[in-house]
Amino acid sequence: MSKIKVLIVEDEPLIAEDIKDILNEVNYQVIGIAFNKEEAFHLLKTQQPDIALLDINLGGNTDGIIIAEEINNKYQFPFLYLTSYSSKIVLDKVKHTFPMGYIVKPFDEADLYTGIEIALSNFQGRKKTNTLSIELVNKNLPNKLTNKEYDVLVEMYNGLTNKQISEKHFVSLNTIKTHVQKIYEKLDIHTRAEAIVKIRKILTS
Amino acid sequence: MSKIKVLIVEDEPLIAEDIKDILNEVNYQVIGIAFNKEEAFHLLKTQQPDIALLDINLGGNTDGIIIAEEINNKYQFPFLYLTSYSSKIVLDKVKHTFPMGYIVKPFDEADLYTGIEIALSNFQGRKKTNTLSIELVNKNLPNKLTNKEYDVLVEMYNGLTNKQISEKHFVSLNTIKTHVQKIYEKLDIHTRAEAIVKIRKILTS
DNA sequence: TAGGATATCACCCAATTGGATGAAATTTGT
DNA sequence: ACAAATTTCATCCAATTGGGTGATATCCTA
Numbered sequence: 001m002s003k004i005k006v007l008i009v010e011d012e013p014l015i016a017e018d019i020k021d022i023l024n025e026v027n028y029q030v031i032g033i034a035f036n037k038e039e040a041f042h043l044l045k046t047q048q049p050d051i052a053l054l055d056i057n058l059g060g061n062t063d064g065i066i067i068a069e070e071i072n073n074k075y076q077f078p079f080l081y082l083t084s085y086s087s088k089i090v091l092d093k094v095k096h097t098f099p100m101g102y103i104v105k106p107f108d109e110a111d112l113y114t115g116i117e118i119a120l121s122n123f124q125g126r127k128k129t130n131t132l133s134i135e136l137v138n139k140n141l142p143n144k145l146t147n148k149e150y151d152v153l154v155e156m157y158n159g160l161t162n163k164q165i166s167e168k169h170f171v172s173l174n175t176i177k178t179h180v181q182k183i184y185e186k187l188d189i190h191t192r193a194e195a196i197v198k199i200r201k202i203l204t205s
Numbered sequence: 206m207s208k209i210k211v212l213i214v215e216d217e218p219l220i221a222e223d224i225k226d227i228l229n230e231v232n233y234q235v236i237g238i239a240f241n242k243e244e245a246f247h248l249l250k251t252q253q254p255d256i257a258l259l260d261i262n263l264g265g266n267t268d269g270i271i272i273a274e275e276i277n278n279k280y281q282f283p284f285l286y287l288t289s290y291s292s293k294i295v296l297d298k299v300k301h302t303f304p305m306g307y308i309v310k311p312f313d314e315a316d317l318y319t320g321i322e323i324a325l326s327n328f329q330g331r332k333k334t335n336t337l338s339i340e341l342v343n344k345n346l347p348n349k350l351t352n353k354e355y356d357v358l359v360e361m362y363n364g365l366t367n368k369q370i371s372e373k374h375f376v377s378l379n380t381i382k383t384h385v386q387k388i389y390e391k392l393d394i395h396t397r398a399e400a401i402v403k404i405r406k407i408l409t410s
Numbered sequence: 411t412a413g414g415a416t417a418t419c420a421c422c423c424a425a426t427t428g429g430a431t432g433a434a435a436t437t438t439g440t
Numbered sequence: 441a442c443a444a445a446t447t448t449c450a451t452c453c454a455a456t457t458g459g460g461t462g463a464t465a466t467c468c469t470a
Contacts, residue, residue: 095326159402197364
């Protein structure tokens with residue numbers, strides 16, 4: 001397995017370098033240090049970090065929170081906050097960004113290591129929200145669906161009637177019915193409710 | 206809001222009491238201290254903790270992990286590990302239990318507080334998988350479902366046909382059809398596929 | 411205990427779905 | 441370029457669902 005790629009966001013160069021040295025010594029690869037928001041955004045776009053360490057200071061600097069929101073919205077990987085304070089006020093501000101942890105300065109190698117490992121492990125562990133795809137569906141079937149059949153199945157999963165599907169896809173109702181029959185055959189079911197349930201079970205398995 | 210109920214599992218009475226004092230001073234209510242596995246299991250059964258602090262020591266004592274597994278299997282609430290060491294070996298042993306955090310001794314009030322708050326917040330945040338209940342469904346409806354209507358809806362959600370539902374509930378097919386009609390009226394839909402989709406959206410909202 | 415809501419059941423009809431068979435057109439892979 | 445697979449469409453029939461109306465029994469509550 002390749003090294004875990006870490007992004008550090010920290011405006012104090014000394015601390016940032018210190019963290020980098022600690023992490024590079026063990027199993028991690030620091031893919032960049034951002035001293036401000038802009039650099040962080042750039043590194044997010046160009047690199048693919050596995051985890052981020054975000055500095056947050058009291059006072060004006062709430063960049064860490066903004067970066068956290070960006071990660072949650074666009075990238076979805078875990079991150080930890082680094083901070084010197086751990087007051088209720090700060091905590092309430094950052095809770096809604098769902099950090100995987102909180103490391104209070106001063107910290108040592110062990111704090112960093114455990115924080116990162118727990119964060120990564122938890123993030124993997126909870127990532128069982130699969131997205132619907134033909135690969136995922138077919139992985140669970142002895143007879144694979146074709147592309148069109150999968151398309152029709154998705155529409156069924158979203159509650160459309162055969163007529164609605166036929167109109168949306170500009171084909172005849174008979175065509176959709178044929179696809180539906182093949183789907184039932186391959187899924188080994190007899191109603192569209194069963195089809196929806198079966199897909200739900202595959203998604204949450 | 207009532208106080209957050211904390212379970213402490215710690216074989217050192219002095220440390221346990223110390224933690225208890227710290228927590229009781231702030232927003233928490235320590236619902237019990239377990240000095241061993243058996244006491245922990247008993248408290249799990251009789252109380253309903255919101256979060257647990259689990260001691261793990263190196264050496265023979267892996268009770269914390271066993272308790273963690275019990276929590277994951279039967280109770281599903283977040284917990285944190287308390288430990289004196291944070292070595293790779295320990296970490297690998299506990300990672301699969303998905304703790305919401307890791308607090309390394311010696312710790313202070315702030316460590317405890319942030320650990321607990323982040324853990325609770327994350328646990329809530331990821332709990333997007335609501336459990337289906339009539340309360341949850343009705344909360345999303347202008348016209349509330351009755352109990353029987355809800356029962357029928359659940360069976361529909363699980364892919365049963367009207368006939369299957371009628372047989373399972375020992376009532377006539379006509380009765381089920383009546384309930385289904387009322388359900389459609391109240392959900393403002395026209396097909397059972399739509400019903401299933403609507404429930405799915407409520408569950409994942 | 412009277413009235414309202416709920417649960418039960420029946421009958422009717424239209425629309426949709428489910429299921430079988432066959433077949434032409436198109437795409438894909440080798 | 442050929443064969444195989446896929447996509448398209450049709451027709452026929454049975455079963456189920458969706459929708460409307462009405463009626464009786466039961467339960468709950470004011």
